[in-house]
Amino acid sequence: MTLYGVGLGPGADDLVTVRGRRVLDRADVVYSPGRLSRAVATEHVPEANIGDVSFPMTRDEAELRRAWKAAAAEIAPRARDGDAAFVTLGDPNVYSTFGHLRRTLDAFHPDVEVKVVPGVSAMTAFATALDVEIEAGAGLALREAAGGAAPTGPDRMVLFKVTDAPATAGTLNDAGYDVTFGRRLFMDAGETTITDDADRLADRDYYTLAYAERRGLDTSRATDGFDVGAVEDAGSDAGSGVESAAETDPDDAVTDGGPHAAEYAAAAAHGDPLGGTR
Numbered sequence: 001m002t003l004y005g006v007g008l009g010p011g012a013d014d015l016v017t018v019r020g021r022r023v024l025d026r027a028d029v030v031y032s033p034g035r036l037s038r039a040v041a042t043e044h045v046p047e048a049n050i051g052d053v054s055f056p057m058t059r060d061e062a063e064l065r066r067a068w069k070a071a072a073a074e075i076a077p078r079a080r081d082g083d084a085a086f087v088t089l090g091d092p093n094v095y096s097t098f099g100h101l102r103r104t105l106d107a108f109h110p111d112v113e114v115k116v117v118p119g120v121s122a123m124t125a126f127a128t129a130l131d132v133e134i135e136a137g138a139g140l141a142l143r144e145a146a147g148g149a150a151p152t153g154p155d156r157m158v159l160f161k162v163t164d165a166p167a168t169a170g171t172l173n174d175a176g177y178d179v180t181f182g183r184r185l186f187m188d189a190g191e192t193t194i195t196d197d198a199d200r201l202a203d204r205d206y207y208t209l210a211y212a213e214r215r216g217l218d219t220s221r222a223t224d225g226f227d228v229g230a231v232e233d234a235g236s237d238a239g240s241g242v243e244s245a246a247e248t249d250p251d252d253a254v255t256d257g258g259p260h261a262a263e264y265a266a267a268a269a270h271g272d273p274l275g276g277t278r
Protein backbone atom coordinates (compact mmCIF):
# COMPACT_ATOMS: atom_id res chain seq x y z
CA MET A 1 0.00 0.00 0.00
CA THR A 2 2.12 2.96 1.17
CA LEU A 3 5.32 3.97 2.93
CA TYR A 4 4.80 7.13 4.95
CA GLY A 5 7.77 9.30 5.86
CA VAL A 6 6.62 10.83 9.15
CA GLY A 7 8.30 13.86 10.73
CA LEU A 8 8.22 13.53 14.51
CA GLY A 9 9.21 17.12 15.31
CA PRO A 10 12.23 18.15 17.37
CA GLY A 11 12.02 15.40 19.98
CA ALA A 12 9.20 16.16 22.42
CA ASP A 13 6.52 13.51 22.10
CA ASP A 14 3.69 16.08 22.16
CA LEU A 15 5.12 17.95 19.16
CA VAL A 16 4.19 15.12 16.79
CA THR A 17 1.43 16.39 14.51
CA VAL A 18 -2.11 15.03 14.70
CA ARG A 19 -1.71 13.67 11.16
CA GLY A 20 1.61 12.05 12.02
CA ARG A 21 0.03 10.39 15.04
CA ARG A 22 -2.86 9.06 12.91
CA VAL A 23 -0.45 7.55 10.40
CA LEU A 24 1.58 5.92 13.19
CA ASP A 25 -1.62 4.46 14.69
CA ARG A 26 -2.57 2.96 11.33
CA ALA A 27 0.85 1.67 10.25
CA ASP A 28 1.50 -2.07 10.47
CA VAL A 29 5.17 -1.38 11.10
CA VAL A 30 7.16 1.74 12.06
CA TYR A 31 10.86 2.02 11.18
CA SER A 32 13.20 4.48 12.88
CA PRO A 33 16.74 5.39 11.85
CA GLY A 34 18.05 6.17 15.34
CA ARG A 35 17.70 5.89 19.10
CA LEU A 36 16.05 9.28 19.66
CA SER A 37 13.49 8.98 16.89
CA ARG A 38 12.71 5.50 18.20
CA ALA A 39 12.21 6.89 21.73
CA VAL A 40 9.69 9.45 20.43
CA ALA A 41 7.96 6.86 18.22
CA THR A 42 7.50 4.43 21.11
CA GLU A 43 5.55 7.11 22.99
CA HIS A 44 2.95 6.65 20.24
CA VAL A 45 3.20 3.03 19.05
CA PRO A 46 3.90 -0.25 20.87
CA GLU A 47 7.50 -1.54 20.77
CA ALA A 48 6.17 -4.63 18.98
CA ASN A 49 5.29 -2.46 15.94
CA ILE A 50 8.82 -1.08 15.59
CA GLY A 51 10.72 -2.58 12.66
CA ASP A 52 14.41 -3.18 12.41
CA VAL A 53 16.69 -1.17 10.12
CA SER A 54 20.12 0.24 10.82
CA PHE A 55 22.27 2.92 9.28
CA PRO A 56 26.01 2.98 9.98
CA MET A 57 27.64 6.23 11.18
CA THR A 58 30.16 6.37 8.35
CA ARG A 59 31.11 8.53 5.39
CA ASP A 60 32.04 5.47 3.33
CA GLU A 61 29.63 5.83 0.42
CA ALA A 62 29.78 2.17 -0.63
CA GLU A 63 28.92 1.09 2.92
CA LEU A 64 26.11 3.65 3.08
CA ARG A 65 24.68 2.46 -0.25
CA ARG A 66 24.69 -1.12 1.05
CA ALA A 67 22.82 -0.03 4.21
CA TRP A 68 20.20 1.98 2.27
CA LYS A 69 19.70 -0.92 -0.14
CA ALA A 70 19.25 -3.36 2.73
CA ALA A 71 16.78 -0.99 4.45
CA ALA A 72 14.82 -0.55 1.22
CA ALA A 73 14.71 -4.35 0.72
CA GLU A 74 13.33 -4.78 4.26
CA ILE A 75 10.78 -1.97 4.00
CA ALA A 76 9.50 -2.40 0.41
CA PRO A 77 7.52 -5.67 0.92
CA ARG A 78 5.98 -4.33 4.16
CA ALA A 79 4.85 -1.17 2.29
CA ARG A 80 3.43 -3.27 -0.56
CA ASP A 81 1.42 -5.57 1.71
CA GLY A 82 0.21 -2.88 4.12
CA ASP A 83 1.06 0.55 5.47
CA ALA A 84 4.55 1.18 6.82
CA ALA A 85 6.03 4.34 8.36
CA PHE A 86 9.59 5.60 8.50
CA VAL A 87 10.00 8.25 11.19
CA THR A 88 12.61 10.98 11.40
CA LEU A 89 13.18 13.76 13.89
CA GLY A 90 12.10 17.15 12.58
CA ASP A 91 10.85 17.09 9.02
CA PRO A 92 11.57 14.12 6.70
CA ASN A 93 12.58 16.43 3.86
CA VAL A 94 15.05 18.60 5.80
CA TYR A 95 18.58 17.17 6.14
CA SER A 96 17.19 13.71 6.72
CA THR A 97 17.95 10.00 6.24
CA PHE A 98 14.52 9.68 4.70
CA GLY A 99 15.76 11.32 1.47
CA HIS A 100 18.34 8.55 0.97
CA LEU A 101 15.75 5.88 1.63
CA ARG A 102 13.24 7.40 -0.77
CA ARG A 103 15.81 7.64 -3.58
CA THR A 104 16.88 4.04 -2.95
CA LEU A 105 13.25 2.89 -3.13
CA ASP A 106 12.78 4.87 -6.35
CA ALA A 107 15.82 3.09 -7.82
CA PHE A 108 15.13 -0.50 -6.71
CA HIS A 109 11.43 -0.66 -5.74
CA PRO A 110 9.73 1.99 -7.87
CA ASP A 111 6.29 0.41 -7.40
CA VAL A 112 6.24 1.37 -3.69
CA GLU A 113 4.03 4.37 -3.10
CA VAL A 114 5.65 6.96 -0.81
CA LYS A 115 3.90 9.81 1.01
CA VAL A 116 5.36 12.34 3.43
CA VAL A 117 3.83 13.80 6.59
CA PRO A 118 5.70 16.99 7.49
CA GLY A 119 7.05 17.54 10.98
CA VAL A 120 8.10 20.57 13.03
CA SER A 121 11.67 21.10 11.88
CA ALA A 122 14.48 22.46 14.07
CA MET A 123 14.75 24.96 11.20
CA THR A 124 11.58 26.65 12.47
CA ALA A 125 11.44 25.46 16.09
CA PHE A 126 14.69 27.32 16.81
CA ALA A 127 12.90 30.66 16.36
CA THR A 128 10.49 29.99 19.20
CA ALA A 129 13.11 28.35 21.42
CA LEU A 130 15.65 31.18 20.98
CA ASP A 131 12.93 33.87 21.01
CA VAL A 132 13.99 35.11 17.59
CA GLU A 133 11.44 36.73 15.31
CA ILE A 134 11.99 36.21 11.60
CA GLU A 135 9.82 38.96 10.27
CA ALA A 136 8.02 39.07 6.97
CA GLY A 137 10.53 40.21 4.36
CA ALA A 138 13.60 38.95 6.25
CA GLY A 139 15.87 36.37 4.61
CA LEU A 140 16.94 33.25 6.47
CA ALA A 141 19.51 30.72 5.24
CA LEU A 142 20.20 27.16 6.43
CA ARG A 143 23.84 26.06 6.53
CA GLU A 144 25.99 23.36 8.12
CA ALA A 145 28.70 24.15 10.64
CA ALA A 146 30.31 20.80 11.44
CA GLY A 147 33.91 20.70 12.66
CA GLY A 148 34.03 24.37 13.70
CA ALA A 149 32.95 25.63 10.27
CA ALA A 150 31.57 29.18 10.20
CA PRO A 151 29.81 29.98 6.93
CA THR A 152 29.17 33.66 6.23
CA GLY A 153 27.24 35.69 3.67
CA PRO A 154 23.53 35.81 4.51
CA ASP A 155 22.31 38.29 7.14
CA ARG A 156 20.56 35.57 9.14
CA MET A 157 21.56 31.92 9.24
CA VAL A 158 20.51 28.77 11.04
CA LEU A 159 23.51 26.48 11.38
CA PHE A 160 22.91 22.74 11.80
CA LYS A 161 25.44 20.13 12.94
CA VAL A 162 27.42 22.47 15.20
CA THR A 163 30.14 20.28 16.68
CA ASP A 164 32.69 22.87 17.84
CA ALA A 165 30.66 25.79 19.18
CA PRO A 166 33.63 27.91 20.42
CA ALA A 167 35.41 27.72 17.03
CA THR A 168 32.21 28.51 15.09
CA ALA A 169 31.35 31.41 17.41
CA GLY A 170 34.88 32.85 17.33
CA THR A 171 35.03 33.04 13.53
CA LEU A 172 31.47 34.33 13.18
CA ASN A 173 31.93 37.00 15.88
CA ASP A 174 35.07 38.22 14.07
CA ALA A 175 33.10 38.30 10.81
CA GLY A 176 30.48 40.60 12.38
CA TYR A 177 27.76 38.17 13.49
CA ASP A 178 26.06 37.71 16.85
CA VAL A 179 25.56 34.01 17.54
CA THR A 180 23.17 32.17 19.85
CA PHE A 181 23.32 28.42 20.35
CA GLY A 182 20.51 25.98 21.05
CA ARG A 183 21.01 22.41 22.18
CA ARG A 184 18.28 19.76 22.41
CA LEU A 185 15.49 22.26 21.80
CA PHE A 186 11.99 20.94 22.49
CA MET A 187 13.52 17.53 23.12
CA ASP A 188 12.45 15.20 25.93
CA ALA A 189 15.82 13.41 26.06
CA GLY A 190 18.67 15.32 27.71
CA GLU A 191 18.93 18.89 28.85
CA THR A 192 17.93 21.92 26.77
CA THR A 193 20.54 24.69 26.67
CA ILE A 194 20.17 28.09 25.02
CA THR A 195 23.17 30.38 25.32
CA ASP A 196 25.36 33.06 23.71
CA ASP A 197 28.34 31.62 25.58
CA ALA A 198 29.83 29.05 23.22
CA ASP A 199 32.23 27.80 25.90
CA ARG A 200 29.25 26.34 27.77
CA LEU A 201 28.73 24.03 24.78
CA ALA A 202 32.37 23.07 24.25
CA ASP A 203 31.47 19.38 24.57
CA ARG A 204 30.06 17.81 21.45
CA ASP A 205 26.36 17.01 21.11
CA TYR A 206 24.89 16.27 17.70
CA TYR A 207 21.63 18.06 18.56
CA THR A 208 23.17 21.51 18.61
CA LEU A 209 22.35 24.36 16.26
CA ALA A 210 23.18 28.04 16.10
CA TYR A 211 21.42 31.18 14.93
CA ALA A 212 23.76 33.82 13.51
CA GLU A 213 22.62 37.36 12.74
CA ARG A 214 24.74 40.06 11.19
CA ARG A 215 25.31 42.90 13.64
CA GLY A 216 23.73 46.26 12.83
CA LEU A 217 20.85 45.01 10.67
CA ASP A 218 18.06 47.52 10.11
CA THR A 219 15.33 46.21 12.37
CA SER A 220 12.94 49.16 12.15
CA ARG A 221 9.35 48.03 12.55
CA ALA A 222 5.92 49.54 12.24
CA THR A 223 5.39 48.84 15.95
CA ASP A 224 8.37 51.12 16.77
CA GLY A 225 5.83 53.87 16.07
CA PHE A 226 4.00 53.10 19.30
CA ASP A 227 4.69 56.03 21.59
CA VAL A 228 4.40 54.29 24.94
CA GLY A 229 4.42 57.56 26.95
CA ALA A 230 1.61 58.99 24.82
CA VAL A 231 -0.33 55.74 25.09
CA GLU A 232 -0.07 55.81 28.87
CA ASP A 233 -1.26 59.45 28.98
CA ALA A 234 -4.17 58.67 26.68
CA GLY A 235 -4.91 55.62 28.79
CA SER A 236 -5.22 57.66 31.99
CA ASP A 237 -7.62 60.04 30.18
CA ALA A 238 -9.65 57.48 28.29
CA GLY A 239 -9.42 54.44 30.51
CA SER A 240 -7.43 52.01 28.32
CA GLY A 241 -4.13 52.98 26.73
CA VAL A 242 -3.65 49.61 25.03
CA GLU A 243 -6.94 49.89 23.20
CA SER A 244 -6.20 53.35 21.91
CA ALA A 245 -2.80 52.26 20.58
CA ALA A 246 -4.26 49.23 18.83
CA GLU A 247 -6.98 51.36 17.27
CA THR A 248 -4.72 54.04 15.88
CA ASP A 249 -1.20 52.84 15.12
CA PRO A 250 -1.74 50.00 12.65
CA ASP A 251 -3.72 52.37 10.43
CA ASP A 252 -0.95 54.93 10.66
CA ALA A 253 1.52 52.24 9.62
CA VAL A 254 -0.51 51.34 6.55
CA THR A 255 -1.06 54.87 5.33
CA ASP A 256 2.16 56.62 6.37
CA GLY A 257 4.59 54.66 4.21
CA GLY A 258 7.87 53.71 5.90
CA PRO A 259 10.14 50.73 5.27
CA HIS A 260 7.32 48.18 5.05
CA ALA A 261 4.80 50.24 3.07
CA ALA A 262 4.96 48.10 -0.08
CA GLU A 263 4.50 44.94 1.95
CA TYR A 264 1.46 46.37 3.76
CA ALA A 265 -0.05 47.49 0.47
CA ALA A 266 0.41 44.02 -1.07
CA ALA A 267 -1.04 42.34 2.02
CA ALA A 268 -3.98 44.74 2.08
CA ALA A 269 -4.68 43.91 -1.55
CA HIS A 270 -5.04 40.28 -0.43
CA GLY A 271 -7.47 41.19 2.32
CA ASP A 272 -5.00 41.44 5.23
CA PRO A 273 -5.24 45.02 6.53
CA LEU A 274 -2.22 44.72 8.86
CA GLY A 275 0.08 43.01 6.36
CA GLY A 276 2.88 40.98 7.84
CA THR A 277 2.63 42.59 11.26
CA ARG A 278 0.54 39.89 12.90
Ligand SMILES: C[S@@+](CC[C@H](N)C(=O)[O-])C[C@H]1O[C@@H](n2cnc3c(N)ncnc32)[C@H](O)[C@@H]1O
Nearest residue numbers: 010090091094095121122160161184185207208
Ligand atom coordinates in the same frame (compact mmCIF):
# COMPACT_ATOMS: atom_id res chain seq x y z
C1 LIG B 1 20.50 15.76 10.11
S1 LIG B 1 19.81 17.24 10.74
C2 LIG B 1 18.12 16.75 10.90
C3 LIG B 1 17.17 17.88 10.82
C4 LIG B 1 15.72 17.44 11.01
N1 LIG B 1 15.29 16.61 9.91
C5 LIG B 1 14.80 18.65 11.15
O1 LIG B 1 14.00 18.91 10.25
O2 LIG B 1 14.89 19.32 12.17
C6 LIG B 1 20.37 17.23 12.37
C7 LIG B 1 20.75 18.61 12.88
O3 LIG B 1 19.57 19.35 13.12
C8 LIG B 1 19.72 20.13 14.29
N2 LIG B 1 18.68 19.70 15.24
C9 LIG B 1 17.71 18.80 15.01
N3 LIG B 1 16.89 18.70 16.06
C10 LIG B 1 17.36 19.57 16.99
C11 LIG B 1 16.92 19.94 18.29
N4 LIG B 1 15.83 19.40 18.84
N5 LIG B 1 17.63 20.87 18.98
C12 LIG B 1 18.73 21.44 18.41
N6 LIG B 1 19.19 21.13 17.18
C13 LIG B 1 18.51 20.21 16.48
C14 LIG B 1 21.12 19.88 14.84
O4 LIG B 1 21.97 20.90 14.37
C15 LIG B 1 21.47 18.55 14.20
O5 LIG B 1 22.87 18.40 14.02
